[in-house]
Amino acid sequence: MLLQMKTSRDLYYAGELVEVDKNTAAEWIAAGLAEPAVCPECGAQLEARGWGAVCPECGNRKWESIA
Incomplete structure (x- = not known):
């Protein structure tokens, strides 16, 4: 599952x-x-891709590396 951290934790x-x-x-x-x-x-749940994240509903892309 793809999460966005609210606070720092571990790495x-x-x-x-x-x-x-x-x-x-x-x-x-x-x-x-x-x-x-x-x-x-x-507002749909984003899905991880190797280059970032994509919305399966509207196709919006977030160009950010996924840890």
Whole structure:
């Protein structure tokens, strides 16, 4: 699952897009460390690609490396 970090943790910094497994995502969201990475255009969950993230609904792309 693709998350956007709200606070720094381990090797990740606040605002960074991070791809983690669903269990880790649930833990970090519950702890307030991260939130689901969503499309700024339509609000759908972004999906990780090797070059960044893409929205499966509207095709919006976020050109940022994924940790």
